[in-house]
Amino acid sequence: MKNKILPFSVIIIFGIIFFIFYKSLQDSKIYIPDVNAKKEIPVFNTKEFFSGENVKSSSIFELDKVYLLNIWSSWCVPCRQEHPLLMKLNLENKVNIIGINYKDSLKNAENFLNELGNPYKEIFTDLDGTIAIEWGAYGVPESFLIYNNKIIKKYIGPLNQELVDEINLLIK
């Protein structure tokens, strides 16, 4: 009996280890951020883009209105791609688009808006990228759909027509 315990337990241990490694091999190792988590919007202080006035985040978002916060920059190429879609969304007037200008110079950003149009209801600056961190963003462009001070959905990377359709469905 004693002799049997040893090989038996060795097999069981190896079985467990094999199972764990086999299972973790099947899992994707690419990090996928949680885009559906309904989080409260962060509290931060920023400056208004054109006037340079100090603004508190609590004064930006009103209850019972849908907002799309878009983090953008003039040096970001994908931002150029998604810009016409933001212009179109703004024309439809269903959602208030708020811009966060990320690590940009005022002059370049203004040129960008003059060239492609300004879809934003308000724009705020984030010179050192810390406000983007407050939002849990990874870079530019990134968009957050906000309702009642909660983030409903997060879009990492440029928006495309499919995602815009999804936004239209969500805000109906």
Added chain:
Amino acid sequence: MKFFKFFLIVIILFPLSIVNAEDNDKRNKITKNLRCLICQGQSVYDSDSEFANSLKIVVDKKLKEGLTEDQIYEYFKTKYGEWILYDPGLNKNTYILWLLPILIFLIGGAIIYKSFIVKK
């Protein structure tokens, strides 16, 4: 008099540099344990990406606000999830990671004890 001046300058500068060095050490330690989420296998400390540079500024700000190391980790965990930490805490997703080595060690120890020491 000269000596006195020199002495005064040393006294004024010395404690400040210690404080600064401590802050830097703490900041380096924290940023080494934060994963740069947009880089491949780099910590925030090692990376020079826009994301990592902003994160370093946030760590500095939080240290100045007087947050402890654990509070800063907790802050980033709420923003980006457990994945941002290189040294994950014990929870329902990571308990196998923590307990498996101990379990293997105990079972292995028991086998060695039974087969070698008890036989004697």
